[in-house]
Each structure stands twice: as structure tokens, then as C-alpha cells.
Amino acid sequence: MSQPKRPRVALFVTCLVDMFRPTVGFAAVGLLTEAGCDVEVPQAQTCCGQPAYNSGDRETAKRMARSVIAAFEGYDWVVVPSGSCGAQIVKDYPLLLDGEPGWAARARALSSKTREIVSFLVDEMGFSPTDVRFEGKVTYHDSCSGLRSLGVKAQPRALLGNVEGLELVEMADPDVCCGFGGTFCVKNPEISGKMVSDKTANAAATGAGTLLAGDLGCLMNMAGKAQREGRPLKARHVIEVLAGMADGPAIGEGRE
Amino acid sequence: MSARDRILGRLAARLQTGEDRAAAVSARLAGRRPETPRPSQSRTEGAAMVDQFCAKAKAADATVTRIASLDELPSALAAELRNRNLGPSIRIGADPALSGLDWAGIEVSHGTGRIEEPATLSVAPYALAETGTLAFRSGPDNPVTLTFLGETHFAVVRAADIRPGFEELFAAHRASGADPRTLNFVTGPSRSADIGQKLQLGAHGPVALHIFVVD
Amino acid sequence: MSAEEPTSRRFKENVREAMADQSLQKALRAAGGGFVAKRSAAAGAVPEFEAIRDAGRDLKNHVLGHLDLYLAEYEGKVTAAGGHVHWAETAEDMRRIVLDICRKAGARTVNKGKTMISEEAGINGFLEDNGITPVETDLGEYIIQLRHEHPSHIIAPAIHVPAEEVETLFREKHTHLPADRNLDDLSTLLSEARTILRKKYFEAEVGITGANMLIAETGQSVIVTNEGNGDLSQSLPKVHIVLASLEKIVPTLEDAATVLRLLARSATGQEMSVYTTFSSGPRRAEDPDGPEEYHVVLLDNGRTEMVGTEFQEMLRCIRCGACMNHCPVYQAVGGHAYGWVYPGPMGAVLTPSLIGVEEGGLLPNASTFCGRCEAVCPMRIPLPKMMRHWREREFERNLAPKAARYGIRLWAFFAERPALYRLATRAAMFVLGKLGGKRGRFAKLPLAGGWTDHRDFPAPEGETFMAAWAKAEKTKAAR
Numbered sequence: 001m002s003q004p005k006r007p008r009v010a011l012f013v014t015c016l017v018d019m020f021r022p023t024v025g026f027a028a029v030g031l032l033t034e035a036g037c038d039v040e041v042p043q044a045q046t047c048c049g050q051p052a053y054n055s056g057d058r059e060t061a062k063r064m065a066r067s068v069i070a071a072f073e074g075y076d077w078v079v080v081p082s083g084s085c086g087a088q089i090v091k092d093y094p095l096l097l098d099g100e101p102g103w104a105a106r107a108r109a110l111s112s113k114t115r116e117i118v119s120f121l122v123d124e125m126g127f128s129p130t131d132v133r134f135e136g137k138v139t140y141h142d143s144c145s146g147l148r149s150l151g152v153k154a155q156p157r158a159l160l161g162n163v164e165g166l167e168l169v170e171m172a173d174p175d176v177c178c179g180f181g182g183t184f185c186v187k188n189p190e191i192s193g194k195m196v197s198d199k200t201a202n203a204a205a206t207g208a209g210t211l212l213a214g215d216l217g218c219l220m221n222m223a224g225k226a227q228r229e230g231r232p233l234k235a236r237h238v239i240e241v242l243a244g245m246a247d248g249p250a251i252g253e254g255r256e
Numbered sequence: 257m258s259a260r261d262r263i264l265g266r267l268a269a270r271l272q273t274g275e276d277r278a279a280a281v282s283a284r285l286a287g288r289r290p291e292t293p294r295p296s297q298s299r300t301e302g303a304a305m306v307d308q309f310c311a312k313a314k315a316a317d318a319t320v321t322r323i324a325s326l327d328e329l330p331s332a333l334a335a336e337l338r339n340r341n342l343g344p345s346i347r348i349g350a351d352p353a354l355s356g357l358d359w360a361g362i363e364v365s366h367g368t369g370r371i372e373e374p375a376t377l378s379v380a381p382y383a384l385a386e387t388g389t390l391a392f393r394s395g396p397d398n399p400v401t402l403t404f405l406g407e408t409h410f411a412v413v414r415a416a417d418i419r420p421g422f423e424e425l426f427a428a429h430r431a432s433g434a435d436p437r438t439l440n441f442v443t444g445p446s447r448s449a450d451i452g453q454k455l456q457l458g459a460h461g462p463v464a465l466h467i468f469v470v471d
Numbered sequence: 472m473s474a475e476e477p478t479s480r481r482f483k484e485n486v487r488e489a490m491a492d493q494s495l496q497k498a499l500r501a502a503g504g505g506f507v508a509k510r511s512a513a514a515g516a517v518p519e520f521e522a523i524r525d526a527g528r529d530l531k532n533h534v535l536g537h538l539d540l541y542l543a544e545y546e547g548k549v550t551a552a553g554g555h556v557h558w559a560e561t562a563e564d565m566r567r568i569v570l571d572i573c574r575k576a577g578a579r580t581v582n583k584g585k586t587m588i589s590e591e592a593g594i595n596g597f598l599e600d601n602g603i604t605p606v607e608t609d610l611g612e613y614i615i616q617l618r619h620e621h622p623s624h625i626i627a628p629a630i631h632v633p634a635e636e637v638e639t640l641f642r643e644k645h646t647h648l649p650a651d652r653n654l655d656d657l658s659t660l661l662s663e664a665r666t667i668l669r670k671k672y673f674e675a676e677v678g679i680t681g682a683n684m685l686i687a688e689t690g691q692s693v694i695v696t697n698e699g700n701g702d703l704s705q706s707l708p709k710v711h712i713v714l715a716s717l718e719k720i721v722p723t724l725e726d727a728a729t730v731l732r733l734l735a736r737s738a739t740g741q742e743m744s745v746y747t748t749f750s751s752g753p754r755r756a757e758d759p760d761g762p763e764e765y766h767v768v769l770l771d772n773g774r775t776e777m778v779g780t781e782f783q784e785m786l787r788c789i790r791c792g793a794c795m796n797h798c799p800v801y802q803a804v805g806g807h808a809y810g811w812v813y814p815g816p817m818g819a820v821l822t823p824s825l826i827g828v829e830e831g832g833l834l835p836n837a838s839t840f841c842g843r844c845e846a847v848c849p850m851r852i853p854l855p856k857m858m859r860h861w862r863e864r865e866f867e868r869n870l871a872p873k874a875a876r877y878g879i880r881l882w883a884f885f886a887e888r889p890a891l892y893r894l895a896t897r898a899a900m901f902v903l904g905k906l907g908g909k910r911g912r913f914a915k916l917p918l919a920g921g922w923t924d925h926r927d928f929p930a931p932e933g934e935t936f937m938a939a940w941a942k943a944e945k946t947k948a949a950r
Contacts, residue, residue, distance in 0.1 A: 013936050015886075019900050020929065022936035029940075041940050046886040052879055054840060056862030056871060060883045067887065144841035173504070177799050181839025183875070186921030188483075188837050190490050193925030194803040195839075224926035227912055252929030254911035260546075260558040263717070263771050267539035270779035280533075281540045284722045285688055290529070292729060293522035312742070349759075368760040371673055387743040394754075394761060400706050401760045404699045422728035429724075435552075437754055437761045438706075439691075441747040446699040448661065449739075450611035450627065452634025453502045456661050459610055460668060461699025461746065 009037040010075040012068070012089070012114075014082045015047040016216040017237075021251065024216065027243035028081045028117055035127035037077070044071040048085040053092060054182050065093045066103060069110050077124070078114040081239060082215045083146020084182075086116035091149050116146055117239060118214055122155040128162050132244045135165040139208040140238065141199065141222065142175045143215035156214060156238050163241060169206040173198075178213075180221040196225040204231050210250070212238040223251040298386035298421025305385040306415045310469060312388025316444030317457060318465040326470050329412060330359050333377065336466055337362070340408060342375050347406070351379045351397040354412075369405030376406030380413040382428055386421045389443040390467065391429075393436035400438050409445070409462035414470045477826055479810035482833040489804040498633045499805055506796035509740025510847060517736070527733050528851040530726050531787035534718070535778065541687040541720045542769070548690025552752030554765035562592040565770050569594055569679070569712060572766055573603055576710045578676040584694060584701030585609035586681025587625055587790060588714040588770055590812045591825070594679070605679075606671050608700040610664055617644045623806030623814065626738050626792040631805050634660075668700070678704035678762065682715035683789070684730060685767070688723040691749040692767060695734060699746050711750070711762035716770045718786040724749075730789055733849035738791040773825045781860045785820050787850040794844035794854060800837055809834055816844035816854040823861050832870055835861035897935050904933025 009032050017024045025041075032039045049064030068089065072078045080086040090111045097107040121127040140160065146152035160168050179185060179195025186192075199222055203211045211226070211233050213219050223235035234250035249255055257265075271277070300308045310320045323332050337344055345363035347370075348354055354377070369376060378398040380390040390411050394400035403409060419425040429439065446461030457463055478485060489495055514520045534541055546556045559565035565588075573581060581598060583589065583605055595605045595616070607616040611629035615622060617640055622628030629637075638654045641663055654660055680701045684693040692713045694701045705711040721727050727749075735741040754761030777783055795801040795815025806814030811831065813821050819838060822831035835858035844854045865871045885892045907913050907930025916928050 015896075018936040019896050020931040022932055022934060022939050025936035025940065041937070043937075044889045045937075046889050046892045047882075049886075051882060054859065054862070055875060055879050056859065056864070056866030057879050057883075058863050058866075060879065063887060064883075144839065144843070148842040148846050175843075177839050177841035177843070179799070179839065181841070184837075184839045186919075187875070188486070188800075189921040189925055190486055191800055191803050191837065192839075194490060195799050196926060198799075220929045221926065223929050224912065224922070227927040228914075228925070249911060252912040252927060254909050258558070259560045259564060263558055263560060263769075263775055264539045264543060266775040267542075267717075267778060270775070271536060271539060273536070277537050277540060281537050281544065281722070284533070285544065287723065287725075289723070289725065290526075292526045292530075292725070293519045294728075295517045295519050295523070295732060297517070316741075316743075316745070371669060389743050389747075394758060396757050396759055399758075399760045400702070404702050404706065422731070423725055426724040426728070435751075435755070437750060437752060437758060438702075439749040440702070441743065441749075443741075443743040443745050443747075446697065446745055448610045448698045450609070450614065450629050450698075451637050451657050451660050453498075453505065453627065453630060454634070454657055456657055458665070459661065459698035459700070460608065460665060460672075460703055 006036055006038045007076040009039050009077045009079050010072050011039055011041050012045060012048070012072065012078055012080045012085065013041065014080060014085045014216065016220070017081055020220065021216055021237065023240060023245055023248060024081050024237045027237070027239045027245045028079070030243045030245070031117070031121060031127070031239055032079060035121055035125040037125070040075065042071045048088040050085065050088050050182060053088065053096070058096070062096050065096050065107065069093065069103070069106050073106060073110050076113065077120065078110065079117050079120050080114065081117045081237065083116045083143050083150050083152050084215050084217065086114060087145040087149035089114045116150050116152050116214065118159060119150060119152045119155045122158060129159060129242050132242065133164045134241050134246055136210060137167045137169050137206070137208040138210040138212050138241070139169050139171045139203050139206045140174060141171070141178060141203065141211060141213040141218060143213050143218045144177050146214050147175055152214060159242050160238070166241070169208050171202040171206045173202055178218045178222050180217045182217065185221060196221050197229065200226045200229060200231055200233065204233055209234060211235045212241060214238050219251050227252055294421055294423065295386065300385050300420050305420055306418055306469065309383055309385040309388055309418045312385070313444065313467055314388070316388050318388065318444045318467055320467045320469060322469045322471055324471055326353060326357065329468060330357050330362060332468055333410060334361055336410070337375060340464070342408060346375050346377050346410070347373055347402060348377045349396060349398045349402060353379050368399040369401030371405070373405045373407065375408045375410065376402040377410040377412065378402050380411050381417060381432070382425050383413045383418045384422065384425055384441070385418050387443055389441050391425060392440040392442065393434055394438040394440070395436050400440060403440055403442060404461045406462050408464045408466065410466050410468065412468040412470060477811040477830055479822055479826070479831045479834055482808060482810055482837065485808035485810055486804050489808045494633055494636065495631050495805050498631050499802060501633065502627070502630050503802070506739070510737055510793055510796065513736035513740040513742065520736070523729060523732050524849055524851055526729050527849055528787060530721065530729055531850055534720050534722065535783060535786055538717065538720065538778065541722060542717060545685055545687040545690060545720055548687070549751070549767055552690050554690065554752045554767060557766060557768045559768055559770045562770070562772050565592040565714065565768055566594060566597040568768050570597065570601055572710065572712055573598065573677050576676050576764070578603055580671070580675040581605045581677045581679055582672060582675040582704040582708060583607050583612070584678070584680035584696065584704040585612050585628070586679065586714050587622070587812060588681055588716055589679065590621060591772065592714070592770060594714070606675065608668050608671070608704050609696070610661070610698060613664060613668065614640065621807070621812070624792060624795060625790050625813065631807065672703045672707045675708045677710045677712060678708040679712045679714060680705050682713050682719050683734065684721050684727050685715055685719045686724060686727055686749070687720055689751060691751040693727060693747065693749050695731070695744045695747050697745045702746055702748055705750060706761055709762055710764040710766070713767045714770065715767060716772070717774050734789055734791055737793040737847065737849040777824050782820065782824050782857055784852050785817070785824065785857060787852055788817050789850060791849055793847045793849065797843040797847050799841065799843070816858070820854055820857045820861070828861060828864055828870065832861065832865050893937055897938050900931040900935050901933060904931045906930070908933060
């Protein structure tokens, strides 16, 4: 009997997951493997270049884009546990390198095979979690880039629907920005602080004990605010729950 | 060099493309434009179109009465004035459609809108089923100030003059050859949400708009 | 430049003041999601809405590519209808042209329909300085004129004023009315304003309106209002002046329909605003009402310099306000914080274009790039992309703050050297993880005040993913 070839998937782990929440990286590897992929982690990766791109440093952003392309173009798929970094590769690399001989085509090629992880699992692999439990109410924040640039909306909700014991309660304005915005949150701290407190208030109003999202930047912002406000709200990346790896400390929670 | 020439000159210098831009403009002005989508609600026909006009006008807070012929207008108007506790008087223009009517019981005055004007009546030469909108042409027949100064504005439109969408209405307007100073589209009575962002009817224009549709 | 000095340079101070202003915050909360829900319902009710947005974008792109030709065509039609077209390269030119027309008309009072171009050109202050009284007739504009303020929103100018402050204001300003009158509900406030302004319509010698569109085919100007004030302002005085910027042109009546099908739905969630008026020229010979003179003043004020640049697409804007209604930054601080005429995302792009990036540069930086503005813009203007273009211009010209530039350079130095980056992040996360591990977060962190003033900083788990992964791979290989 011939098995269909397992796709070779490169994990772009993202700088924030690499540094702050390796659990999310291992959850990604676990889910991709279970979904039938051979996962590799290219060693040359650091960051997608968004900090430079969004600060107006286009030349640095281009150099970063070229390094990511060179490191990742040899795989069947590139999968990213972040809508924001995913959109940078999918939407912005082709724009950044448009008109650059050689690179323009390579940017488009990489763009066409790069996916945000939850949408990859559903849309490309037809994956659905089995035998995963998570007790309690959760609410889900739609991170901006994933939602509006990549159309990630139904997929996480569909997968969460297959987790036993989990009840998803929608918050008011789940699609409104949490106020992270990369360097925005330190360049415009008061506005960012207001936006994130609106977000944690909406999340808390659902009565959910856990706040999920697909982007670690947003999650660190929301977790930090909820903790500062003393709200009993644990923040986790959605794939921690989907991979059954939500038993350790939540984001910003101590190991006591 | 005038300001005009400098502005147009700057634009022209920045916009040269090598194509024949003048030809593209002429074609567009001659009505040749790319196939343009329109809302399906702008494509109703026949009785459904008239019904949609009435429904959309009501949704915009107008009230509507359908009458069988223009001869019924004076009695229908008298009834509406009574219903609204308004005196039996109306201000109108010189529209020939209204001149032959028997206004028995209603005091009719002719002319433009005045500062205090409880009730005015205008004839709409067209209406839009797309959005429940009336369209008026300024001029002696229906002075434009009647549309804005009446506390209650009454309007009459023939069902046959209702058009499905803007495209048909503009075609009819061009065909009429009329060249009024203003073409006024009116969708419901005046309103404002500028105090506390709460919508209230009757800002500067009419507090109420009542439409007689003549079948 | 407007007659009013912009305060966009002070954006950060403006923000702090706005966030501390309880009355503003209350008004913003009250207005809140109303526009969002209404726009969503209106757009959702038209299956063709997205296709009409595409058509709107294409239409405006076509106009901008042929703007000189359409303007000349339009001018010819206005003149043929007995109107006058004046060309203003700058705000100052527009002020002078308007004053000349008013003086020739012997004007003492000028009625104004709502026009943002008038705000841009600083018409009101200039007329006052020259002994002419401008009276704003849009209810919201009237309220803020009484308060000596400027609009904080392009379609809801008094959105920052809570209802109860309107009562206080009317009692203070309408001193000819009995002090003990009842103004308990909103309808009495509306009717008081209506009565006062009704009289003013009949007194003014000149009426000024803006224009939502100018139609090249017919030489008509188009205004869209809900109150009817624009129509009374243009129909009762003997002179009508239309203030418009160059890019308001559409080719034909049908093209105007495309814009109208998008405008009200995007702005207020109506299918059509109450009054949409197409005007051309002065009253006809047989007309019993309407102005005896019709003037259009076309304003450039920097727009021709946007044509052919990466900011040209901004000139597609039809001023519906959807971007600010959907902008979480605007919703947090209101419109005045932006410091000039145009707030919200469209203002963040347009302000640096019109008054310079040195003055307006902070505005395009005040965005998370959440993309909600672009998602609802009826003209599909890529607002975040253009805000990024401004950041790029600032970066190229060394206008970005030093700390930010050094920060980016330092980060890029490591990020472009993966091996060094591995070592550095591994060491840093090890230390941070140890320091924060037990509690899991930091309430204060050196150099991270922007973050920790408002929220805790989550501690890393300790080991980096790349290090842990390498270790796991090694173990696997050894087995």
C-alpha cells in the first residue's frame, strides 16, 4: 500500500515564541506531526523583519526578508504560529521585494506556500484534534493580521469546538485590536493601555477563565494587563490548548 | 500664469502616461464606462417596484398614502391635514399638475417657502424605488424652498414616474431636457444626531414627510 | 496651512489630556459602537456592496489619472450654466477669494453648511477678522462654534460633546430666551436651535457649502446632508459659494450614483442620506427662489503634489468617516488630539501630506496597523500602507526619534547574525527567566517603562525554543 508522501514543513517559530514561550513551538511541532507532516526547524531563522518594516526601515526589512526566503524556500510549506509574522511573509514580502530581479519571484513563491498554523491545519491538512480535553470556559481574541490579512476566523473556532470539556464564549468586539501593535505599545503607551484594558474587560465579562489568541505579542499584552488589573484570566496561545499542552503555567504565570 | 494654469499644469506634468488621456475622458463623458455593479434593490420592476418604493420611504420615516388618481389628491390631503392637527391650508408652486384640481375646503397659497410654513406640497417628477427617494426639480412649478421650509412637507409622485434605480432616473432626467438649478433627492424627513448622538427627526428641514403615490 | 496653528506636533500631550478628559471619554463611550453596527448592517444588506467598492476605487483612480482634463471640463460646464470657478492654490488664496466675493455681495453675515474645506482653509476666523459674521448651520457645527472649538469628527463634528453640555451651552449663549425655560429633553434643544437658525437663514447675504462631489458632465456640485441646513444655506441668500478640493470630481451622473451608493452606508449606515442635492449655476430666469450668483472655489493646498506619489490613493477619500468610526485609536482619544482638521486614519495620512511630516509625523506612528480602517474604507484606500510610507519617509530623513533608530539598528545587528542571535537570546532569556520565574512576570523592568507603566511584563519560560529544540534533536539522534 502506498502512503501519500508526508509534506515537509518548515516551522518559522517567530522571535517571540522562541524567546518567551517555547511551549508554543513544541505545540506547533506536535500538532503538525499529528496532522501528518514532517517538521523541520531551519536553524538560520531569527525574525521576520516586522519591527524594521513597521518603523519605516525598509532596507533592513528587505534584508531580513531575503534571509528568511533563503532559509525557508526549500520546503513544501512554511508554517507560522502567528498571524502577524505569517502575514509579513505572505502579504508584505512580495510587496517589499517587488521589482527586485530574482527576489521578486522567490518572495512570491514563498508567499504562496506560507500559512498561519491554525488555518494550515484546517484548510490544508483537514486536521481536527482527537482525544484532547480542556475543562472550562474560554474566550478567543481575533488578532488583527491573522483576521484581516489572512482570513483566520472560523478555523480556530472550529478546532476549539472539537476539544472535549471546552466551552467557547464570544466576547464583545473580539475583532478589535488589543493595542499591542509591535512598537506601538511603547511608542503610544497611554492609548495602548486603554485599548488593552477595554480588551481585558470584554474578555473578563464573558466569565471565561482562559483567554486564547493566535499571536504571542497580543497574548503578552493582554496577559500583562489582566495581571496588572488582578483579573483571574489566564492567557494562552490557542495551539497550546489544541495540542493538549495547556497544563503548565499560563503566560506570565509563576512556577510555584 | 494664473493659479488655474499652474494647478492644471502641475497635474498634467505628473499625469502624462503616453496614452491618449483626452480620448479616455471623452469616452467616459459620452457615457462609455466599464460595466458597473449596482445593488439588486435597484432592479425591481412593475408593481413590486412601486411597493418597494413605498416600503423604503416608510423605512426612512416618511408616511405614504396611495391614491387612484390625481383628482383624489385634495380630499386625501385634507384628510392628512386633519389627522395631523394642521389647519386646512397649503402652500404650493405653479405646477400644472396641481392647477386644475378642485381644492374645495383647503386654502391654497402660491409661491416660495416662508419662514413659518406649516404645510407645503411639491410634485416630484421622479422617484427612486432603490432607496424610497423622491427627486424634485427647482423652478417656478415647485420652488425649492417649499421642500425645506415646510414643517410638514407633502409630496406627490405618479407611480409611473418611479424608477428602479439611479441609472433609469438619470436617463429620464436627461431625456426631459430640463435644466433646473437644483435636482433635490429627498429620503424621509430631516434629522440630526448631533446632540448626544441620538437621532431626532426635524432638524432644519421638515419634521414630517408625507408622500401621495398616484397609481 | 490653515489659519489655525496645528497642534499635531503635541500629539502625545494631546493624547494625555484627552484620556484625562472625563467628559470626552463619556461622549466617546456613548457614541461608541453605534456607527460600527449600522455600517455593518447597511453593507451586509447589499450583496453587491464589495463589488461596488471595487467600482468606486476604479472610478476614483480613473478620475485621478485624468484630473486636469476633468477639471477643465467641469469648469466649462459651470461657466456655461452662469456660475464662476475660482482656483485657489493655497488656503490663503481661498480665504482671499471668499472674502472678495462676500465683500462684493455686501455681506455682513454668512451662513455655512458643513464643509471641512472651510476648516482646512480657516475661513471662519478670517471672515470674523474682516468684520463678517459666519454662522454655522449644521447643528453639530453650530454647537462647536458656540463653544469656540473645531470639529472632532468629519461627519459628526460635535461627537465629543455630551448632551447635557449642550443644555448648559444653550442657556449660556441664548440669553434672549427665558432663563427658566424647559430644556429637559433633546427635542427641546433641537427645536430651540432650529428656531434660532431658521431666522439666520433669511438674514445672511451669502451661503457657503462644501461639496461631496463635482460632476464634470453637468457642472453640478453635490451636497449630502441629513438636516437640510446645506440646502437652506444655499437657497435663501443671494450668493452661493461652494468650497471644494480638486479631487471631488466625478465624470458623470452615473458615477455620482456609485459614490452615493457607498457614502451613506459607510458613514451612518443609511441607504441614502435625507438630502442629496445636485446644484448648478445661479437661479434660472424664471425661478422664484435660489441664489443670484453661484461661485465654486477649488482648493489645491498640496493635493497636486500628492498626485503621482505613493500618497495619490489618499485622494480617493470621500470623507465618510468610516475609518475613524472603526479606529480603536480614534475611539480612545477623539478627534482633537490629532491636532489639525482631519482626524483618525484618513487624517493620519492626509495631515503630513498637507501640512508637512515635520508637523504631522506623529500621527502615522499612532497606529497598530490593525487594518480595520482599510477593511471598511468604501474606496479601499490602503491606509496602513500609507501610514507606513510616512514612517519610511521619516526614517529616510532621520526624523524618527533617536532611541527608536538605535533600537532598530541594535536589534537588526543581532537578527541578521543567527548564531550570535542564538547566543544572545539564550543568555538574555535565561537571566530574565531566572529573575521572573517564580512570579512569572515583572511589574517593573529597566528600559521597558512604556510597557510596564500600563501592564506587567510576562517573564520568558527560560530556555529558548531553538535551544530546547536543538537539545531534543540531539537526544533523538543519540537514541
